[in-house]
Amino acid sequence: MNEAYLTGRALASALGPDLDSAMQALAAPVVPKTVTLADGSAWPCYTIDDDDSDWTARSRRLVERAAAGADRQGALFIASSSLDIGLLETTHDFDHDHQHFADTVAGWLGWQGPVYTVSTACTSGLKALLSARTLVRHGVVAEALVLGLELRNTLTVGGFAGMQLLSPTGALPYGAGRNGLVLGEAVAALQLSAQPSRWRLAGGANVVDGRDPAGTIESAVIDMCHQALADSGITAADIDLVKPQAAGGAASDATEARALRRVFDPLPPLVSFKAAIGHTLGAAGIAELALLTACLECGAWPRPGHAPDPALHAPLADKPPSRARHVLASILGFGGGHTAVVLEDTQA
Structure with missing residues (x-):
């Protein structure tokens, strides 16, 4: 059985067109x-x-930049919630099936290997990553590229607004006075x-509990953590840092923090990137892991610009x-998706 390692990463987000820009931008508040x-x-x-009004040209440019250097013979995973809905809003062409956007992206890249679509709402990116790990570990492919794509459109914003899940003011993950999430756009690899x-991608787990399709289930978070730790061959005491969902919802953040405190005693340092790039939905897992590993390598760090909620007993680390x-x-x-991965820094 092979091990699976992260050998490349890329990100375009509100922090800038690449990870170098993102590391510099983290030092200042992002509006x-x-x-x-x-x-x-x-x-x-x-x-x-990016002011380019051509949805296809802009998206292709971002995707090609993110996939630069990838082996076109490996497996390609497209992880997204909205797929090409931004294009459909302008063309009104709804004749294509679910796989059409992935095939389009593969065509942009001249991809020769197998192509997969993973669209399971916000967990899309991490679930695609775990699927890619399975292929690499079993020797099905030598390499895999996971693209997290959440591209601009108004349908997503309108949907979340209609469900009264958006903050009208700003993102306050685990913060006092938090009042909803703020969406974000990202192209990550x-x-x-x-x-x-x-x-090393040491392990992970996906637990589905649909009792609250739009919320967080405490027992599912606990099971997710325990299963991810077991799959990685470690215990809770071995975890040195946790990057939670921390989306900024009043109830969901409280439920998640309570579950984490039941898994970890004491609670390890916590970090969140949603006050810097927003909640990038299907791309979030890939975008936030790209940011997290880059931060740990270079020492850049998101500075919590808001007061923590003392009731959560889960402050975000400032370094x-x-x-x-x-x-x-x-x-x-x-849909009740609760997904986690465990990374090991082999140089630590």
């Missing part, structure tokens, strides 16, 4: 732009700074290979831990 819907309501949203590298050999990162999503 989201505003998306105005047809009913006149306006919502903050973290978008990629993680490349997996059996070739040893610094970050990276002195040692982070094992990191647990999770994403929780619609």
